Amino acid sequence: MIKITRLNGQPFVLNALYIEKIESLPDTTITLVNGKKHFVRESVSEVVNTVNDYYQKIGLINLTEKEGVEDE
Numbered sequence: 001m002i003k004i005t006r007l008n009g010q011p012f013v014l015n016a017l018y019i020e021k022i023e024s025l026p027d028t029t030i031t032l033v034n035g036k037k038h039f040v041r042e043s044v045s046e047v048v049n050t051v052n053d054y055y056q057k058i059g060l061i062n063l064t065e066k067e068g069v070e071d072e
Contacts, residue, residue, distance in 0.1 A: 002050045004030075005041040014038065016051045 001013045007027060018032045022044050030038045030047065040047065055061045 002047075002054050004038075004047065004050070007039050007041060009041070016054050019051065022047050022051075 002016045003011060003013055005011050014030070018034070019030055020033045021031045023029045023031070024044050027039045028042055028044050028047060030040060032038070042050070052061070
């Protein structure tokens with residue numbers, strides 16, 4: 001779940017796993033897989049970074065690379 005802000009300033013929590021796309025139209029618009037749209041104050045890059053942080057936190061993606069580790 002990610003915390004974001006509606007255009008009217010009201011914060012809310014959104015399940016990031018249901019995000020289909022994020023656009024700037026010019027307001028940042030988050031479209032969910034069910035077609036529902038949310039218009040938020042955060043920029044597209046802020047939402048993407050928040051989603052990536054959430055995915056990393058829950059172990060869905062690993063954004064860090066281990067260098068110098070060889071398979072034995």
